[in-house]
Amino acid sequence: MKVVKFGGSSVANADQIHKITNIIESDPSRKVIVVSAPGKRYKEDTKITDLLINLGELIEQNQSSEDIYGQISDRFQSMIAELGLSGDVWSKIKDKIDGSIDLIKQGDKQGIDALKSCGEDGSALLVSAYLQHKGTPASYVNPKEAGIVVRDQPGGAIVLEESFEKLFELRSREETLVIPGFFGFTPEGKLVTFSRGGSDITGSIVAAGLKAELYENFTDVDSVYCVNPMIVENPKQLTSLTYREMRELSYAGFSVFHDEALIPAFKEKIPVCIKNTNNPSAPGTMIVAELPEREGHVVGIASDTGFLNLYVSKYLMNREIGFGRRLLQILEDEGVSFEHAPSGIDDMSVVLRENQLPKKKEEVVVQRIKDELKVDMVMIEREMAMIMIVGEGMNQTVGIASNAARAFREAGVNIEMINQGSSEVSMMFGVKSHNLSTAVQSLYKTFFESASITKDPVHRDF
Incomplete structure (x- = not known):
């Protein structure tokens, strides 16, 4: 079994969702999918999560929020229409957004986290519905149903050990499972988000809980570069890294992962492969516990x-x-x-x-x-x-x-x-x-x- 995580650029529009479902269907072992919120479609675009945060702030300040709400609605509805899905998908996404807004208006502290999570939740509902539309047995799985139990620390949730045993039970499911990233639930049932970039954290947690053979993380680059390509032109691509190297690089500014994101997978010694949604045949970068001796020691x-x-x-x-x-x-x-x-x-x-x-x-x-x-x-x-x-x-x-x-x-x-x-x-x-x-x-x-x-x-x- 492989756990596969798709980042924001991979679910940014209908064309990208079509690509990722082809990737999922090309390998029967890709059974559990974790998705981010829709990211930027082009350089000047705004990520759905940023729109949701802006919406929440306006509602808290009792300011007009119709324009931002309309942008979020148009974004999801256009993807649904282009993918040929029914209006029921938008109804489910809308209900979650509206329910979160009601919590904010009531002064419930859970409201902001609930609203921020609607991007990932919407992506998961979209992807699972499109897989079903294409004839692939698939189910949307809410993090509460999956068993992702976290400490009550809004905006910085920490997974609890009991999650991993509960997640392992998902192995018995035969269909493709699509789980929204970025959030979990406290033992009392309160929704809490991880830190920003938390969908990577979810993917790593799910891979560890399922004891996956491989955790694939699809983004918009062919591999990890040895240096920021915005600083050095055409830098060397890395085909392999150790866990310790990746963690140090992530901490010090590598944008591929948040430095905490891969810890659950690392603890279970599950290999991680970073791949490109737009070029899935590229080998990507493998991150593993140990590597044979290298000629150069600075990677x-x-x-x-x-x-x-x-x-x-x-x-x-x-x-x-x-x-x-x-x-x-x-x-x-x-x-x-x-x-x-x-x-x-x-x-x-x-x-x-x-x-x-x-x-x-x-x-x-x-x-x-x-x-x-x-x-x-x-x-x-x-x-x-x-x-x-x-x-x-x-x-x-x-x-x-x-x-x-x-x-x-x-x-x-x-x-x-x-x-x-x-x-x-x-x-x-x-x-x-x-x-x-x-x-x-x-x-x-x-x-x-x-x-x-x-x-x-x-x-x-x-």
Whole structure:
């Protein structure tokens, strides 16, 4: 059995839905399908989920929402008409949208999550109905019926272990099952959504619960690239990655997956294949637990902007027991999560996402650090970018750090921070955001266009 997930671009319009049903029907082992909400049909288009969020906000503010509601309605009804389906499909989608709107108007906190989920729910109703229309036995399966049980954490649901046993029961069903992604239900029956990109999370959960032979994730690219193709022209495609490599790359800005999305499949050691809906015969990229020895040890370069560096300095900080804990406690007290915390004898940096520390909160945090920790200096450096080079076995490979440093030097980019720590698969560099593209291009040239670096099982140069 294969579990197959189709992203937003794969269900964006009637033509795409026709393509994915052909893909499903071409392989009898593709028995369980997870779908996203309809995505963009063209560059300037708006995703259905964004329209639904906008609709919910307008209703909460008692503002006119007819125009947005009409856009959502027209989008679904045009797909239904083009696919030759009956009006009953729209009636089911409309009932769920209207029911969610009623909850919002009643002040029910579940309303916004319920409305956000209507995009995925609508896609699943459409796809299952079209498969039936084409003569393929298929059923729409609501996440509650499927057994996806989650913790009550709106917009950030976490799956509960009991889900996996319940999901396994779906293996006894003979027809093709179509499940909407992005949401589950609490033990009390409350609908709760996952974080954005949550349909990938659903697909991974379903694959793990069913103990699938393979989890296929169809998107709009032939494979994962070793670097962002918006920064480097025609970059190398990756045919295979390990779970650890993919997770590091996803965290550091790869847009293929949310960094948490594949964890359930990884835990069950289920191989994942990323494929292209528009070119399904392409082999795609396989993500597996282990891979044989490679010639090159850097497999990808990921990057992302939107970071800041909180720099704290105090003489003999290293001798002050509990300093780091108290610094991080201040952040926790103020509801701020951190990403990395490299430190030295007299100083410590804490890397944060910029949205975690708006200006008003920054003033409070800085003042508390000064008052409670009696530091010599505290400084905030915004507009930072993080660049991560990733690959299994990097810690046993001579020259990784020195080659990376050379690449930055040749690009004329100053390294603001280095964080390698104990990781065997990644090394992270902080640079100013405006230097990101230049640095990434130079790193790509060094690691993917130059001679390969030799391996030494003993020596480490970083």
